Amino acid sequence: MARPEPAILWDFDGTLARRSGMWSGCLVETLNEHEPGHTISADDLARFLRSGFPWHAPEVAHPELCAPGAWWECVEALLASAYEQVGVAPARARELARLAHARYIDGRTGWTLFDDSRPVLTHMRERGWRHILLSNHVPELDEIVRCLGLDDLLDDVVTSARTGFEKPHPEAFAAGRRSAGDPATLWMIGDSVQADVAGAEAVGIPAILVRTEHHGCRRAANLYDVISIVGDNTRRGALRSPTDA
Ligand SMILES: [Mg+2]
Known part of the structure; x- marks a missing residue:
């Protein structure tokens, strides 16, 4: 054949x-829209995004994240943790992480x-x-x-x-x-x-x-x-x- x-x-x-500002840029855009007047920069957030994404450990297979919702559950936790580390309250950090998720997968934005x-x-x-x-x-x-x-x-x-x-x-x-x-x-x-x-x-x-x-x-x-x-x-x-x- x-x-x-x-x-x-x-x-x-x-x-x-490409996406402008990548992940930290997306997180700041989310703050700009939902927390106007904030003073958090992309650099502030980027420090907390240098590990924890699945691609930061490519030697590890992650079949468990292929289940519906599991990948974003893991990544939203990482995004929420970055927000918390720059001073956002935990419940609001989780909300903002969900909003950042929606923004990141919107091909019309960024x-x-x-x-x-x-x-x-x-x-x-x-x-x-x-x-x-x-x-x-x-x-x-x-x-x-x-x-x-x-x-x-x-x-x-x-x-x-x-x-x-x-x-x-x-x-x-x-x-x-x-x-x-x-x-x-x-x-x-x-x-x-x-x-x-x-x-x-x-x-x-x-x-x-x-x-x-x-x-x-x-x-x-x-x-x-x-x-x-x-x-x-x-x-x-x-x-x-x-x-x-
Ligand atoms: Mg590339």
Whole structure:
């Protein structure tokens, strides 16, 4: 039987899209809306968010968090604890954590696609590549993607909150490979040296680091450069960055 068409495993955050201020920014936006006049900064909160998310311990599988509601129960407790540590009363901290949860998964608030994401994914898809999202992320990642209008270009969305494995755990990449149908040609593209590049290459998937300076691995400054590295499936109509001369 013929092997499936070539596929790319794409990281999401920092690769195809970004959220302004990330988690601490989302927590401050929630305070701005519901506690106007507060004096808490994103930096105040970020200190308490440096551990405790499932992706901070990628060597540990977390199948117990795949049950409905369990992932957010764990993460809301972490968010509430950050609020409490900067002086919010416990009951209000839990309420604000629930509101921050709703804000974080709203693709219309704070999330933006990088300018090159749609053009490059479209170009590659027209040439036979399939695109799989492989991300350490929330259970509702597919909804964020739909809100951003990227769903029509993706064949599947694989999020660690549903598989129970965080990149660079080998099983995270096994889930991505399964989703792609185990094609002969498979690449991983992402902005994290450890989670995306080292993790993929450890299980034999060639990888490209994007948007991040680092020596010693395959690297692309932007997604347009990814095309020439993985090889255009056809020679017609090369796509170039609008900023190229
Ligand atoms: Mg990333």
